[in-house]
Amino acid sequence: MPGLSRFLQNATPDGAHTGHRRVTRHVRAWLAAGAMRRAAGVLGLAVGVLGTVGIAAAEKLPKEWYLISAEYPPTARATALAIEEPLAAKLKLDRPGSLDELRAVQAQVRRVVELATPATVSVELSDSLGSGVIISSSGLVLTAGHVTVEPKRPLWVRLPDGRRYRGRSLGVNHRVDSGLVKITADPPAGGWPSIPVADNAAQAGDWVIALGHPNGFVKGRLPPLRLGRVQMLEDCTLSTDATLVGGDSGGPLLNLRGEVVGIHSRIGERITSNFHVPIKEYREDWPRLVEGRMTGVPDGEDPAADRPLVGVSLTSDARGPLVSQVFPGSPAAEAGLQVGDRVVGWNDEPIQSLAQLTRLAALAEPYQRVQVLVERAGESPPNEANRLENGPPQRLNLVVWLTRVDRRFPGLASESSGSQAGSGSDAYDEDPR
Amino acid sequence: MNLRTNKWATWWRGWLSVAALCAVLGQPTVVVGQMLDDDEIITPDLGDMQDALRDVFDRVWAPRRRYADSPHMRSLFREVVTDAARAIVQVRVGGRQVALGTVVGPDGWILTKASALGLEDSPRCRLADGTVHSARVVGVDRDFDLAMLKIEATRLVALELSSAAVRVDRLVAMRTDSTTEDASSDTASGREPTSAEQGPARDKTESQPDPMAESPRVDVSREQLPRVGDWVATVGRGRDPLAVGVVSVTPRPITARPGYLGVRLSNQPTDGTGVRVEDAVQGGGASDAGVLAGDVIRAVNGRMTNTIEALKEAIAARSPGDAIDLEIVRGEKVLQLRAILAAWDLNQAERRALYQNRLGGQLSDRRFGFPTVLQHDTALAPKDCGGPVVDTEGRLVGINIARAGRTESYALPAEVVASRLVDLMSGKLAPLTFAEPLSTESPSK
Incomplete structure (x- = not known):
């Protein structure tokens, strides 16, 4: 049908209408998944922001800022602190034996605070506020999944001294609540202050230090220190008695060597119920986090309603689909698609028809990176300016980093109103770009 | 609500312990089964079995001794709080403890948290020896939320915050009025008492709790001010501290929030x-x-x-x-x-924040607006404010003044408290008295 204009989006057959019921079922299943978590009462720790943080202001985003080496751990990382021998031996004991031993712990904690405080940041988005920790001098920041909620969102990273820098969210894993952020602003001389990530998982009984910004960033207050011990180890959760509260989400849990062993995530009803994402969840998920993928959906959302978005309108003629409109700020515009481009390939698969392209796009995962091969009419050669036709068409391979359909898209309003079970992430305002 | 939650948690913990036991008991069976398949008999390695057992337990159950604020941890601080505990009183209003008080003068001067007294003019104080005295409020500093109480008593064990020492050194000493002179002269010399000097004195006070006994003295110079990460113990009336924690943030002002009269x-x-x-x-x-x-x-x-x-x-x-x-x-x-005064109605975000901050314990009503406080992570009950916090050397760090959030308790730094004592005792900050609550004088027109 000529003039046919449609979004490339995954139209699931029943998603739009049964949204609300599905949400309820999904949340119940999630609560039942972890017995201890249910007993303790699950709670996210991001602070909801009612006002809007001014992220919309002009942003100078370096081109292809998101092409990051997938190496784990990042090479340009700081070195861990050594633990002197008398203390190291005593730490293996389940309970400290004397006040002298606590004095030794205290001396080590002071060193860790000195090392880790400059790298503990506040992560600020238009609708949520959390913490984070810089783990590479190039500006990779670990945070919690429910702080950034989605990949590709513009945000501010605030150092403890109050200076703010622009950043973007990369991958998010809502199943374990992990998230990655990249500072896109130019790094200071010598790179960003960073601390190392631990190679070994924390053990029950280990002394741990919690940093972060409880109750949000407070001017003139350095990230408050909390000290505790690892209480329990579950598959995707570390629980400690280092106390947390809203705003701490995404902040680092450190061992006595000053290495990140976990990221703050949730609290329960008892003062000793503080839950963290173990560092191994980041290590295992690293390629997806760096690529900027989203695993699972935010709390209270319907996974079936999650649809990829390219951001173009298409028409088709006898030879196949043609781009008729590119929406500003969309993944397509970002990748450089132009009106009049003919789509001839999608992830190495040749495209013959609009229907085929729509089908392939519908099968894509939101936030996946797709190679789109387009044929673009060449520029008219200057010496043959009077020719009617343009020069020979050129083929371009463009990388499109998909997003997903806005939760507040007209017609989906009833669906998003069903997501009341979210914790600190009820509003999914697409950030102005 | 709280009770129900505890029951629920206990119920779960109970079942998980049973599950863990089953898992542990089940493991050797599996091992044995494999051995039979191989037609070999191997004695199971005891070390491996212990490790496996511990791994399973670490997933389902955390022993109490593992808490950073466990009874065992508190007992480690016994040696540095025992003496100070004798200067702690219970401040009671309506038969209930509303705060702790710190005896700061041997003739009945007691420092406590002002707002904890509420509308009460004459709270009662239970001393370390168990006697209960009726107290007068002689001074109230609303900025710091400090109140000075006075009871009719003499020769009490007092924690001295020598205001004269603030300029150079801060003296923290257990003393009775007879040793005042000695204490001040020691402070001036800035001498650090050795453990040998402290040892015998402590033994003596422990064996015979005589208020007249010579007590250890500790000097604190500016360089020894608490740093982030330092242990702090909240002194209570028992021989062990009420709770232990660490310094979270060095002293800073806390923004005030407007009160609401209604x-x-x-x-x-x-x-x-x-x-x-x-x-x-x-x-x-x-x-x-x-x-x-x-x-x-x-x-x-x-x-x-x-x-x-x-x-x-x-x-x-x-x-x-x-x-x-x-x-x-x-x-x-x-x-x-x-x-x-009450707090203003909260908006949605503030309500949510308050809900989270209350998970795990109540907060002090008066917790905003302090000229300077030291923040520590001790899980402090609001009714335990008003007592001292000490470091690992038994030096006074400050006086607990508020439980402000799930992660934070506030203490007024010792030198700040010392600087307020004269005003609080002299009557300069005396509260209005209500000797005749409904006076009938006619208004001046």
Whole structure:
């Protein structure tokens, strides 16, 4: 049908209408998944922001800022602190034996605070506020999944001294609540202050230090220190008695060597119920986090309603689909698609028809990176300016980093109103770009 | 609510322990089964089995001793708090403990958290020896939320915050009035007592709790001020501290939040005598204090409030949880009423934040607006504010003044408290007295 204009989006057959019921079922299943978590009462720790943080202001985003080496751990990382021998031996004991031993712990904690405080940041988005920790001098920041909620969102990273820098969210894993952020602003001389990530998982009984910004960033207050011990180890959760509260989400849990062993995530009803994402969840998920993928959906959302978005309108003629409109700020515009481009390939698969392209796009995962091969009419050669036709068409391979359909898209309003079970992430305002 | 939760948690923990036991018992069976398949008999390695057993337990159960604030951890601080504990009193209002008090003068001077007293003029103090005394409030510093109580007693064990030592050194000593001179001279010399010097003295006080006994003295110089990460123990009335934690943030000011009296004011002029109350909001501080519609508020904390602006200013200077003294003209009578300010209605985000901050324990009502506090992560009960916190050397770090959030407790730094003592004791900050609550003098017109 000529003039046919449609979004490339995954139209699931029943998603739009049964949204609300599905949400309820999904949340119940999630609560039942972890017995201890249910007993303790699950709670996210991001602070909801009612006002809007001014992220919309002009942003100078370096081109292809998101092409990051997938190496784990990042090479340009700081070195861990050594633990002197008398203390190291005593730490293996389940309970400290004397006040002298606590004095030794205290001396080590002071060193860790000195090392880790400059790298503990506040992560600020238009609708949520959390913490984070810089783990590479190039500006990779670990945070919690429910702080950034989605990949590709513009945000501010605030150092403890109050200076703010622009950043973007990369991958998010809502199943374990992990998230990655990249500072896109130019790094200071010598790179960003960073601390190392631990190679070994924390053990029950280990002394741990919690940093972060409880109750949000407070001017003139350095990230408050909390000290505790690892209480329990579950598959995707570390629980400690280092106390947390809203705003701490995404902040680092450190061992006595000053290495990140976990990221703050949730609290329960008892003062000793503080839950963290173990560092191994980041290590295992690293390629997806760096690529900027989203695993699972935010709390209270319907996974079936999650649809990829390219951001173009298409028409088709006898030879196949043609781009008729590119929406500003969309993944397509970002990748450089132009009106009049003919789509001839999608992830190495040749495209013959609009229907085929729509089908392939519908099968894509939101936030996946797709190679789109387009044929673009060449520029008219200057010496043959009077020719009617343009020069020979050129083929371009463009990388499109998909997003997903806005939760507040007209017609989906009833669906998003069903997501009341979210914790600190009820509003999914697409950030102005 | 709390009770139900605890039961629920216990129930789960119980079942998980059973599950863990089953898992542990099940493991050797599996191992044995494999061995039979191989037609070999291997003795299971005891070390491996212990490790496996511990791994399973680490997934389902955390022993109490693993808490950073476990009874065992507190007992490690026994040697540095035992002496100070003798200077701690229980401050009681209506038969219940509302705060701790710290004896700062041997002849009955007790420092405590002012707002914890509420509307009470004569709280009761239970001393370390178990005797209960009626106390007078002789000074109130609303900025720091400190109150000085006075009981009729002598030769009490007192924690000295020598104000003279603040400039150079800070003296923290257990003493009775007879040793005052010695203590000050030691401070001036800036001498660090050795453990040998402290040892015998401590043994002596432990074996015979005699207030007259010579007590250890510790000097604190500026360089030894607490740093982030330092252990702090909250001294209670027992031999072990009430709780232990670490310093989270070095001293800083805490932003004030305006208090809320709960009155609607009339715009009608009242001949410059005060501000007329149109309505006292049900359940608000004014209504609880007995303010009625039609009353004229003439003064707040002794300051005239002729205009609405002056009244608003006087109230906004105080924080939620603070008590304010109102002078009210009702018809021909002048009344003195004391009201406790409430917090403003919270918006959705603030309610959510408050909910999270209350998970795990109650907060102090008066927790905003301090000129300077040291933040530590001790899980402190609001009723345990007013007592001292000490470091691993037994040096006084400060006086607990508020439980402010799930992750934070506030202590007034020792030198700050010391600098307030003279004003609190001298009567300069004496509260208005209500000897005759309903005085019948006619208003001056």
